[in-house]
Amino acid sequence: MSKGIPERAQVVIIGGGIIGASVAYHLTKRGISDVLVLEQGQLTGGTTWHAAGLVSQLKSTYSLTKLATYSARLFEDLEAETGQATGYRKPGSISVAADIERWEELKRGISMASTVGVEIREIEMDELREFWPLVKTDDLVGALYIPDDGKDAGSLDVRVRANSKVLEILSSSLPSHISSDADSLIREMFPIRLILEN
Ligand SMILES: Cc1cc2nc3c(=O)[nH]c(=O)nc-3n(C[C@H](O)[C@H](O)[C@H](O)COP(=O)(O)OP(=O)(O)OC[C@H]3O[C@@H](n4cnc5c(N)ncnc54)[C@H](O)[C@@H]3O)c2cc1C
Numbered sequence: 001m002s003k004g005i006p007e008r009a010q011v012v013i014i015g016g017g018i019i020g021a022s023v024a025y026h027l028t029k030r031g032i033s034d035v036l037v038l039e040q041g042q043l044t045g046g047t048t049w050h051a052a053g054l055v056s057q058l059k060s061t062y063s064l065t066k067l068a069t070y071s072a073r074l075f076e077d078l079e080a081e082t083g084q085a086t087g088y089r090k091p092g093s094i095s096v097a098a099d100i101e102r103w104e105e106l107k108r109g110i111s112m113a114s115t116v117g118v119e120i121r122e123i124e125m126d127e128l129r130e131f132w133p134l135v136k137t138d139d140l141v142g143a144l145y146i147p148d149d150g151k152d153a154g155s156l157d158v159r160v161r162a163n164s165k166v167l168e169i170l171s172s173s174l175p176s177h178i179s180s181d182a183d184s185l186i187r188e189m190f191p192i193r194l195i196l197e198n
Helices: 018-029 062-082 100-116 125-131 182-189
Strands: 013-015 035-038 092-097 122-125 143-146
Touching: 013 018, 018 035, 018 143, 092 100, 092 125, 092 182, 100 143, 125 143, 143 182
Parallel strands: 013 035
Antiparallel strands: 092 143, 122 143
């Protein structure tokens, strides 16, 4: 499986986490076909490996919220785009505030995210308890609900390959749950296109 690194590529991305993979995906979508992702360890083996997979749209600023909203829509559409089941779900999310300052921050978030087009609203404690019966509400000040927030399915279930098929994996250090001969599975799992120049 181990090969030398190509001497040339149109674009070289350092780091094969979600950001590197996303940059590779978007470049190939724009028609750049010669993208090389260099990963020092295992693909997605950095911080990305630790992520819980929560796809939340409410962020601290307008720009980040807009970016997060784009990501949520992208994850949602990938199955239709690729024909591959991604396992992405939209259970929605709730956020709660246990003091007035946090509630003020969340309310500002409701206002800001609404301008981005995020469906987001304040919910009463009764509704919160319906969503999550185990929640203790007597010390809460407020709660909000975002119906379209999502959750990924975990790396083994996600196959992303729209316009970004893996042609070669040069790493000799594959994730430990993959045997080195599981080539076809690997090609489906990692959203990176790597075309070697002859
Ligand atoms: C416990 C935990 C839970 C989280 N949960 C969520 C969540 O639910 N939802 C969410 O949106 N975010 C979550 N996050 C945050 C999210 O995981 C990170 O924001 C995201 O993974 C960062 O991706 P990245 O590609 O920038 O970094 P990384 O995944 O760390 O990727 C960087 C890669 O670059 C490689 N690299 C670095 N230097 C070099 C080099 N010189 N040469 C070659 N390769 C190099 C590294 O080996 C690494 O693989 C969570 C984070 C943690 C720690």
